[in-house]
Amino acid sequence: MSDVATTSATRAEYCVVACAEAWRGAGEVLASPMGTVPTIGARLAKLTFSPDLLLTDGEALLIGDVPAVGATAEVVEGWLPYRQHLALVATGRRHVMMGASQLDRYGNQNISCIGDWARPKRQLLGVRGAPVNTLNNPTSYWVPRHSTRVFVERVDMVSGVGHDRAAAAGPSATRYHCIPDVISDLGVFDFATPDRTMRLRSLHPGVTVEQVVEATGFALTVPDEVPYTREPTAEELRLIREVIDPKGLREREVPAA
Numbered sequence: 001m002s003d004v005a006t007t008s009a010t011r012a013e014y015c016v017v018a019c020a021e022a023w024r025g026a027g028e029v030l031a032s033p034m035g036t037v038p039t040i041g042a043r044l045a046k047l048t049f050s051p052d053l054l055l056t057d058g059e060a061l062l063i064g065d066v067p068a069v070g071a072t073a074e075v076v077e078g079w080l081p082y083r084q085h086l087a088l089v090a091t092g093r094r095h096v097m098m099g100a101s102q103l104d105r106y107g108n109q110n111i112s113c114i115g116d117w118a119r120p121k122r123q124l125l126g127v128r129g130a131p132v133n134t135l136n137n138p139t140s141y142w143v144p145r146h147s148t149r150v151f152v153e154r155v156d157m158v159s160g161v162g163h164d165r166a167a168a169a170g171p172s173a174t175r176y177h178c179i180p181d182v183i184s185d186l187g188v189f190d191f192a193t194p195d196r197t198m199r200l201r202s203l204h205p206g207v208t209v210e211q212v213v214e215a216t217g218f219a220l221t222v223p224d225e226v227p228y229t230r231e232p233t234a235e236e237l238r239l240i241r242e243v244i245d246p247k248g249l250r251e252r253e254v255p256a257a
Contacts, residue, residue: 009232011185012037012254014204015144016240017232018188020045022140022181023095028052029137030088032096036245036253038142038183039069042097043244044236056080069245088137089129092176095138097183098130102155103141105197105218107179109134109160117157130160138178144253146184148217163196185254186212188229193221202229 009017019041023031031042031053043066046053055063057073060082064075088094101124102110112127113120133139139160143150158165166173182189188202199221200212205228213220232240240250 009205009237010251010254010256011204011206012250012256013232013237013240014229015183015185015254016040016044016250017236018181018183018202018204018229019097019142020048020050020236021188021230022097022183023050023053026050026053026095028054028093030054030056030085030094032056032094033142034096034098035142035144036069036249037144038097040240040245040250043069044239047239047243048236066244068243068247069249070247089132090136092137095140095180096133097140097142097181098133098160100141100143100150100160102152103143103150103182104152104155104162105220106162106164107141107160107182107191107196107198108155108158108162108165109141110155110157111159112157114156120156127157127159134161134177134179135166135173136176138180140179140181140183143182143184146186146212146215148215151216151218153218163191167196186215187226189220197221199223200226202227204229205231 015037019038023042023045033039033042046055047066057063060080061076062078062080063073064077065073067073100109111125113123115121166177179191186207187200187204189198190201191198193199203226209222209226
């Protein structure tokens with residue numbers, strides 16, 4: 001049997017593989033995925049091409065095995081209290097994949113409020129740890145529903161710091177600032193452009209450039225040729241379906257197109 005499965009992967013599984021790729025070559029750093037698909041992706045990376053990744057149980061324990069999503073870890077490697085977690089953040093030894101209620105072309109992220117912050121229309125999570133994350137350790141983003149409501153011309157409030165804000169703040173902000181990937185249910189994006197604005201890096205199979213452009217509320221850099229997100233291998237599909245997510249929770253977060 002070929003190691004590459006070219007036809008059977010679902011949209012959710014392409015998203016899982018794209019999230020896993022964010023931790024390729026990361027080394028011994030803490031993976032902090034937020035969301036079902038990023039969690040599956042981090043565990044897939046750990047089981048395949050990034051075995052040195054550190055994973056947690058989602059609370060205060062470093063785990064030594066890779067349990068299914070929702071299952072209890074059987075191997076505990078250490079205790080990770082809040083103060084130690086913050087030490088990892090501040091020293092850059094973590095790659096977090098956060099969500100975003102709004103995200104602009106420079107990578108500024110909003111998870112705080114919708115509308116004027118002084119009198120918001122909707123109160124969200126608050127800035128949480130987003131500013132420290134974006135200025136101290138690699139911070140990627142996962143958006144399960146790509147739309148103009150999320151990908152906006154200007155965020156209502158900056159929670160995670162984008163490239164333009166970091167540059168304006170100077171060297172103290174740009175020294176460790178890094179937004180490697182933005183992954184949505186339509187494709188993979190980065191900021192590998194001269195002005196550090198968002199670029200379409202790959203499309204998930206079944207998605208067109210036109211769909212992405214229509215669902216994005218700002219001018220997106222689109223290369224002349226856009227590749228498809230890579231196919232999961234047969235072994236990766238087996239791990240996703242049988243080991244990491246046997247209950248199929250990924251399909252709830254990203255339903256079949």
